[in-house]
Amino acid sequence: MTADAPLPPELIATVRIDLLDTDPPIWREVEVPITMTLKQVHGVIQAAMEWQDAHLWSFASDSEEISQSRAAKLPLQDLLRPRKTKLLYTYDFGDCWEHQLTVTRPRPPEMGVAYPRYVAGEGAAPPEDCGGIPGFYAQLDILADPNHPDHDEVKEWLGDYDPGAFDEQPVRQRLARIAARRSAPKKGKDAVIR
Numbered sequence: 241m242t243a244d245a246p247l248p249p250e251l252i253a254t255v256r257i258d259l260l261d262t263d264p265p266i267w268r269e270v271e272v273p274i275t276m277t278l279k280q281v282h283g284v285i286q287a288a289m290e291w292q293d294a295h296l297w298s299f300a301s302d303s304e305e306i307s308q309s310r311a312a313k314l315p316l317q318d319l320l321r322p323r324k325t326k327l328l329y330t331y332d333f334g335d336c337w338e339h340q341l342t343v344t345r346p347r348p349p350e351m352g353v354a355y356p357r358y359v360a361g362e363g364a365a366p367p368e369d370c371g372g373i374p375g376f377y378a379q380l381d382i383l384a385d386p387n388h389p390d391h392d393e394v395k396e397w398l399g400d401y402d403p404g405a406f407d408e409q410p411v412r413q414r415l416a417r418i419a420a421r422r423s424a425p426k427k428g429k430d431a432v433i434r
Contacts, residue, residue: 250275252349253316256342257285257329259365261373266363270415272356273422274320274346278311284356285329285339287414289365295332301325320346335372354419357412364406367398 251274259266268288272281278299286293299306301319319325325343330336349355366376380403382394 250349251317251346252355253320253343253346254359255281255284256340256344257288258340258342259289259363260338260340262363264363266365268361268411269359270356271359272316273349274317275315276356278306278314278316278319279308281316281341282311282329283418284415285331285341287356287418288358288361288411289331289339290410290414291331291337291365292368294368295334297329297331300328300330316343317346319343332368332372335369335375337366337372354416354423356415356418356422358408358415361408361411362406364401364403366403367401 252271253274255270255272257268257270270284270288272284276284282297282299283293285291296308298308299311306314319327320343323344327341327343329339329341331339366373370376370379379394379398382388382390383398385391388394
């Protein structure tokens with residue numbers, strides 16, 4: 241927020257993740273601790289979109305690119321603005337999956353809730369390595385046309401992918417694993433011996 245009014249570190253925020261240029265919209269909403277670094281937020285996005293974390297990625301804030309090395313140290317709370325904060329997250333520089341992140345409502349966490357946690361979402365994320373937004377929609381058009389010469393090949397490549405069938409349960413499970421790792425006791429020299 242401002243240098244003279246730091247936010248308490250235990251706050252969580254709502255993050256709306258919109259995959260840009262999709263119709264119908266593909267989006268997720270999650271809640272994350274504001275102390276997470278952008279690298280950790282990257283992991284949350286990967287889990288929420290069911291991406292495989294197999295490609296390079298970056299964040300940008302106010303048209304300033306944030307490198308992966310800086311993202312590893314930069315907590316989300318350092319980027320928060322009053323009311324809402326917008327960030328651009330790009331995954332896979334070849335396919336160029338661009339996501340608009342809208343961060344809102346820093347607030348105390350609910351008692352007994354592990355974060356990050358899934359809140360809502362719509363639309364199955366595109367399969368990786370399908371050519372970005374143009375390639376994704378071209379493949380869906382081919383899939384919808386059984387007379388297209390590439391129909392069988394695309395159908396085999398996409399398997400049982402259905403853009404309208406978004407199953408929230410795998411996203412909940414992936415985020416629950418991240419939350420469990422975050423709350424697990426530290427091992428090594430920083431661990432408390434009891």
